[in-house]
Amino acid sequence: MAGYLASMAVFAGLTALMALGLNLIWGLAGMVNLGLVGFYAIGAYTTALLCVNFGWSPIAGIFAAVCLSAAIGCVVALVTARLKGDYLAIVTLGFAEIVRLIAANEVWLTGGTTGISNIPSLPRSMLSPMQVNFVYAGLVWIVVAFVALLLGRVSAAPFGRVLRAIREDEMVASVAGKRVLRFKIQAFAVGAAVLGLAGGLYAHYVGYVAPDAFTPLITIAVVLALTAGGTGTMRGAIIGAVLVVTLTEGTRFLAPLLSGLSPVRIAALREGLIGLCLILALSLRPTGLWPETLSKHPSEAS
Amino acid sequence: MTIRIPRRTALLAGLAAPFITRTGFAQSETIRIGSLTPQTGAGGPYGPAMVKTISAVIDDVNAAGGVLGRKIELISEDDETNPDAGVRAARKLIDVDRVVAILGTWASAVTTAVAPLCWENKVMLFTVSGADSITRLPHQGYIIRTQPDTNLQSARCADFMLKQGSKKVGFLSAQSPFAVSTYEQQSALLKAGGAEPVGNVIYDGAKTSFRSEIDQILKQQPDALFLNGYQPDLVVLLRELYRAGYEGRRLTPAYAANDKLLAALPPEAVEGLNAYAPSPDISSPAYKTVQGIVRANPDPYSCQTFDHANLAILALAKSGIASGVGIHDAVRSVGNEAGTAIHGAAEGVKLLASGSDVNYAGASGPCKFTPIGDITGCKFRFDVVEKGKSRLLQLS
Structure with missing residues (x-):
């Protein structure tokens, strides 16, 4: 049981990292990025390819993954600079599908649908399989804490204020003399870097990447995590991620109560139950469990 | 800033706690076997029958008194046909339920993702995935695969098409780990046999129309x-x-041309369709058992998972060790040619307990394995669809 919980802590940590990355792009800067699984995949594949083909160390591989994700984030932000709302959502969703299709079809580079196996893990060589889970869980959550602190500072800094201003009204921000495009690209790149970091950590934890692992379902889970936790805040992103992983995993343990049903019915019920819980959570707390509190102008506050 | 936990949240957490710890305290007398099959996602049509056969084998053995004096408990998880979900489900099976074996992984990506967890934790993995790369993983003998690899399948298919007299053969392949290797192997064999492979169009199986892919391959005027x-x-x-007016021969894997497919299409569209399958041994008593379990013509996967369950239980009985290591050590010797021929674990467990040797022949084939865990051979069947019904053409 302990090993399993540690392993789920790793997955929750990875989801939290992705939610943090998305929070900067969407929660603060207001850009609806539904392509986050694309950056996650880029991060995972970058470090996997470098470590397996060129013998890089995982740390160097993850560093490269972060840099490449950020660079591609810049490009995507530039290309989509004039898109907003639903249009941006569709294009970024398309971006993630393009990444997945490239991974599935460019066999010479990515191994196609067979994927890349035997990716070295950070500490796996010296530890027992059980210990790996604990060490990795600790490692991932240290990274989550570090990223959350860092992004929290960014959010509280003047930079974060500008992003929130852009989210509320781009025109006003640019009239106030802020270079909107530059801020948007910076936010997108930093967010993409965090997503790439999560992808890199995932690749080294599981030891195997394949296109099937990067389906839009992951994007949906992370968006749900962020909305359930509360967009705009770092703690909301983390709480939401833990909640979503607890829900998807916790429902497994309901199966013994339904022993009269066939496994296919239990699987369907489980998916329905997860959906129901999230609908309930969002209809009871539409702004998330721990929403952003905005400081108001003194004249409004009274 | 203080952290406040609302009463409602605390209440919910309290309610959830017994479910989370429940399996942790369950009795330790049973031997647990896990099934990790696709109940949802692309593999959804196959998973339910696969679990059904596993569950039937286990019920049968339990009714006869269990194995090594203990009952067997089946824990079923859904891999959602997704490697990510598969890993999480396998973690639960291994760490929480402490299963001795995981049976029935279907998608190659899921099997490859789950395999390292199995061999690191000394849990036996039985799979129906076909990708050649799987048995070449450094699995130390912890993977057994009942599905023939692509080499074995390609040879039989190319041979069949040549004997039909095909001269120009086109390929339409869903993007999968076998799309390219199958084409390369078959085209080499077709060329050697005097036919011409005219191209391999790979498509994304999730699309809802393949008009452009069909136009592309029909331009080459294939006769098969x-x-x-x-x-x-x-x-x-x-x-x-059918709409495009193609009248040549069509050969497809039988897992794709199943009863559901025949029900979904008008008879004209499937007339003359050939289907191949590494054949379950339809003359064997084990196959008849599977037929009784699924109450239909079983697909190859449910025959294979039936064998997975039998092999795992027989290996437990033979080694006398109730763990993945026990299965690992004995799984190759429950098909001992010198032993008594058996077709189900329940009778085998009794024989093994009395000290005699057994020779298990399964529903999917003879179930003999190479050192890396591949089957050494099996029968292939070719079917033809006539007036909306499938008929056996040859079995060899």
Whole structure:
């Protein structure tokens, strides 16, 4: 049981990292990025390819993954600079599908649908399989804490204020003399870097990447995590991620109560139950469990 | 800033706690076997029958008194046909339920992702995935695969098409780990046999129309098509091929041309369709048992998972060790040619307990394995669809 919980802590940590990355792009800067699984995949594949083909160390591989994700984030932000709302959502969703299709079809580079196996893990060589889970869980959550602190500072800094201003009204921000495009690209790149970091950590934890692992379902889970936790805040992103992983995993343990049903019915019920819980959570707390509190102008506050 | 936990949240957490710890305190007398099959996602059409056969074998053995004096408990998880979900489900099976074996992984990506967890934790993995790369993983003997690899399948298919007199063979393949290797192996064999492979169009199985892919391959005027897909995409492919007026031969894997496919299409669209399958041994008593369990013509996967369950239980009985290591050590010796021929674990467990040797022959084939865990051979059947019904053409 302990090993399993540690392993789920790793997955929750990875989801939290992705939610943090998305929070900067969407929660603060207001850009609806539904392509986050694309950056996650880029991060995972970058470090996997470098470590397996060129013998890089995982740390160097993850560093490269972060840099490449950020660079591609810049490009995507530039290309989509004039898109907003639903249009941006569709294009970024398309971006993630393009990444997945490239991974599935460019066999010479990515191994196609067979994927890349035997990716070295950070500490796996010296530890027992059980210990790996604990060490990795600790490692991932240290990274989550570090990223959350860092992004929290960014959010509280003047930079974060500008992003929130852009989210509320781009025109006003640019009239106030802020270079909107530059801020948007910076936010997108930093967010993409965090997503790439999560992808890199995932690749080294599981030891195997394949296109099937990067389906839009992951994007949906992370968006749900962020909305359930509360967009705009770092703690909301983390709480939401833990909640979503607890829900998807916790429902497994309901199966013994339904022993009269066939496994296919239990699987369907489980998916329905997860959906129901999230609908309930969002209809009871539409702004998330721990929403952003905005400081108001003194004249409004009274 | 203080952290406040609302009463409602605390209450919910309190309610959830017994479920989370429940399996942790369960009795330790049973031997647990896990099934990790696709109940949802692309493999959804196959998973339910696969679990059904596993569960039937286990019930049968339990009714006869269990194995090593203990009952067997089946824990079923859904891999959602997704490697990510598969890993999480396998973690639960291994760490929480402490299963001795995981049976029935279907998608190659899921099997490859789950395999390292199994061999690191000394849990036996039985799979029906076909990708050649799987048994070449450094698995130390912890993987057993009942599905023939692509080499074995390609040879039989190319041979069949040549004997039919095909001269120009086109390939339409769903993107999968076998799309390219199957084409390369078959085209080499077809060329050697005097036929011409005219191209391999790879499509994304999730699409809802394949008009452009069909136009592309029909431009080469093939007289035979090898349709390397799965049931959902094959329904669309066959309908559109019929509309496009294609009248040549069509060969497809039997797992794609199943009863559901025949029900979904008008008889004209499937007339003359050939299907191949590494054949379950339909003359064997084990196959008849599976027929009784699934109450239909069983697909190859449910025959294979039936064998997985029997092999795992027999290996437990033979080694006398109730763990993955026990299965690992004995799984190759429960098909001992010198032993008594058996077709189900329940009778085998009794024989082994009395000290005699057994020779298990399964529903999917003889179940003899190479050192890396591949089957050494099996029968292949070729079917033809006539007036909406499938008929056996040859079995060898």
